[in-house]
Amino acid sequence: MIKPIRIIEGLQAGPQSRRFAVLHAIAGLGACGVPPTSAAAPTQLLVSGPSQRCLDISMGSQQPETAAIIFDCHGGINQKWEYTAAGELRTFDGARCLDVRAASTLPQAIVQSYPCHGRANQKWTIKPDNTIVSVHSGLCLTVMGGRTANLTGIDMWRCAGLAHQQWSFSAAPPSSNDTQAPTAPSGLAISALTCRSATLTWKASTDNVGVAYYDIYRDGQALGTVNASTLTAQLTLTPGASWGVYVNARDGAGNVSQASTSLQLKVPQCEADAQAPSVPTGLRGTVAGTTATLAWNASSDNVGVTGYDIYRNNMKIGGTSTLGYTDTGLAANTTYQYTVAARDAQGNVSPRGTTLSLTSGTSCTDVICSAAQVAVETDIPWGLAALPDGTVLYSRRDAHDIIRLDPTTGTKTSLGIIPNVQGTDGEGGLLGIAVPAGFPDQDPWLYVYHTSPTDNRIVRLRYVNGKLDIASLEVLLKGIGRNKFHNGGRLRFGPDGKLYATTGDGQNGPFAQDIKQLSGKVLRLNPNGTPPTDNPFGNYVWSYGHRNPQGLAFDASGRLWEQEFGDSLDETNLIVKGGNYGWPNCEGVISRAGTGCATAGYVAPKYTYRNTEASCSGIAIVGSSLYVGCLSGKRLYRSEISGTSLINVRQFFVGTYGRIRTVEPTIDGNLWLTTSDAAGDKDSVPNNTNTQILKIMLKP
CATH class of the missing domain: 2.60.40.10 (Immunoglobulins)
Structure with a gap:
């Protein structure tokens, strides 16, 4: 776990800034560089005379009370000012006003940005001598101490016509078209x-x-x-x-x-701790069909207990920070031996407590009946598609090839390496795959999402006689932003025959709000790669305002559900045509910039999860149940779809199989599940992991 970063600044800094939108140059300035005072006044730069640096809101933060400074003019959204008919100086496309902190009328009062409220400490008069005077105090907007360096703060001072009290309006610099x-x-x-x-x-x-x-x-x-x-x-x-x-x-x-x-x-520990927690006591449990539920009493420690390890038949099957655990998918009519150990933050583990014997019932009574390993992998199985003959195809992210797996025999066959794939030493590489209805006999195209040296892209190639025809590869869509993380990558065919794709923001948050960009979106394509004519914006964009979505699934009503990584809250969303899901201004239910989650038109998530219990990637829908596979949370969530809501949310396999990457429906109405070992999950080295492909049997 980490705490927030402390930024080295001369002034207090707000939270991480939002990336800047590309702004056009503004023409038609008034005389002497003073803009017209109409409500439709253009947004312009305010340049300090001695330094020729611009009035800037520190780090581009929209957090209230972020300090005003001078900084090199770059034309970003935090340097663009509109002088309104009401006498306000608005920035961030009108979302924030230049404000005198605490409505002070004293010299040296700090100047900041703040949500606009119309009071006098946000009203300004622009004088013919290019000074800017507070209506509230009569003091002038002043660069502190007459300094000219970047990051110098802004305060109020008695008007004396000083050079560092003079400001000129200017059109955007050439960098605005950069x-x-x-x-x-x-x-x-x-x-x-x-x-x-x-x-x-x-x-x-x-x-x-x-x-x-x-x-x-x-x-x-x-x-x-x-x-x-x-x-x-x-x-x-x-x-x-x-x-x-x-x-x-x-x-x-x-x-x-x-x-x-x-x-x-x-990070080192602050002090050595070699003392293990006390042994857990009071282990008890019940069985319902093929599910066992355990509970025990808390252990103690000289520093603090951080969790408990659960063992079944002397093998570790999971971990939890609570005093209970549910073990799902047991064999019928079988006796199991359970023990529990406690651990602390420095890895000291207690001896295991007393053994508890539980015997499963004769049949499955819970929603999940069993889990069986079908295959192991040395790479990361990312995308998976179940075929009509019962076999599956899956992509290996870092090895860049497609594997056909026969679950009956465990036989794996590599169908070929996809050309032009490049990892990012993070989350990029060979990602999602999808097959259309009628695959492979009537429609032989396999669709693939991958990272290239320059972008993320969607390609397709033919699957003929059980092999991939690499020479048939067609690039359907390119130019999707890539970076070390936030590459998206899931593909899914809808009941309308269209191909849907999730794209990450490429660590450039404002791209998610720009419908001309492909990043931070759910995209919708015709199978030949053209944009459908009924898409909402006349391009590939189906929905926008997404951070790093990696899960897509359609329910029985044909509605599209999406799973999205957040910075602190993950989201399950019900996707609507043309919907704006808020990133980077809103994350889950947390406002981050502007008017945040209260912004009119933003679509709220149907369910949110804390990162530490989630960081979920793939989702699948079987019947009316939604399944979500989580990485950092090392668990599988199951919820029931009720109208437009998710209810009865439960957790399974907590820590049992480690990081869960992908869940997909099987042909026979169950689940495929793939894992993503932490050892190689954040690099692009092939074959350096220990992962599994499992089949999860559900209650009929």
Whole structure:
């Protein structure tokens, strides 16, 4: 576990900034650089005379009370100002106003951004001498101390016609039409590592116009943002954490670089702890059919118990932080021996407690009856398609080939390597696959989503006589943004015969809100790769505002459900044509920017999950039940679809099979399940994992 990053700044910083939308240059300025004072006034830059730097909201954050500063002019959304007829200076497309903190009338009062409320401390008068005067106090907008450096703050001071009190309006700089991303940062290094903190440094990226920001991530999760004038960040750590940190560069036009190489970081413990927890006591349990339910009393520890390991017949089958566990899918009429051990944060494990014997019933009485391993893998099985003859095809993410598996015999046959696939040392590679109705006899095309050296793309190739015809490969759609993480990748044919695809935002959040971009979307294609004429925006976009969706499934009513990774909350969504699901302004039920989840038109999720209990990838629907496979949560969720709601949400296989990547319906109405071993899940090295393909039998 980690705590939020603390950013090295001269001023207080808000949370991670949103990437900037590409803005057009504005013409038609008024005389002396002062804009007209109509409600339709254009958005322009405000440039400080001595430094020729722009009035900027620190790090592009829309968090209330984020400080105003001066910074190199880049034309980003946090440097564009509209002077309204009401005397406001609005930024972020009107979502925030320039505000005097605490409505102070004193010199040196801090200037910030804040939600617009129409009171006097957000009203300004632009004078002929290019000073900007607060209606509330009569003081002038001033660059602190007359300094000219990036990140210098803004405050209020007595009007004296000083150069650093003079501002000119300007059209957007050339960078607003910039489409070239910076180079990836390099040279990451950690210093001053302790159990609670560390200093991260890196070497500067380059850009055709100029780098504006660096975004810091941990295994796909945002940690924070710093301005380009600094190449360092102070990380706040939790003892014992183990993760990979990397940095992306971002320019003022919102173009995001590819990620740096990940720096693996193992955080030391603050003090040695060699004392194991006490032995769990009071193990008890009940059996209902082929499901056993266990409970026990809490252990104690000199520092703290963090979880319990559950053993069945002397083999570890799961783990939990609670005082109970449900073991599903047992064989009928079989006696099992259970024991439990406690563990602490430093890996000290108690002896196991007393043994409990439980005998299963004669038949399955729960929704899940059994689980059987069908095959093992040394790579990551990502996409899976069940064929009418009972065999399955699956993709190997890092090995880049397609495998045909005969579940009856366990025989695996490689059908060929997909050309032009490249990993990202994160989540990219050979991802989703899908087959159309009538495959393979009437329609022999296999559809594949993969990462290439330049983008993510959807291709198809023929499956003929049990083999892939590599020469037949057709690129149906390219130009989907790629990065180390957030590549999306699931494919699914709908009952309408169209192909649906999930795409990640490529770690460029505003792309998810831009319907002209392919990133952060659910896409809909004709099988030949053309956009259907009834798509809502005249292109491939079916829904938007998604972060990193990786699950798609249709229910019996033909409705599309989607599973999406969040930064702190995962989502299960019911997808509607043209729907906006809110990212990056809204995540689950958490507002992040602008008016957040209260924004009119945003579609709310049907269910949310904390990352630590979820990080879910694949979903499947069998009958009226929705199944969700989770990675960090190491569990399978099952819920019932009731109208447009998900009810009776339950958890299965908690820790039993580790990280669960994919769930798919079988031909006979059960489930396929694939795992994704943590050892090779965050790199692009082939055949360095230990994974499984299992068949889950459901109650008829």
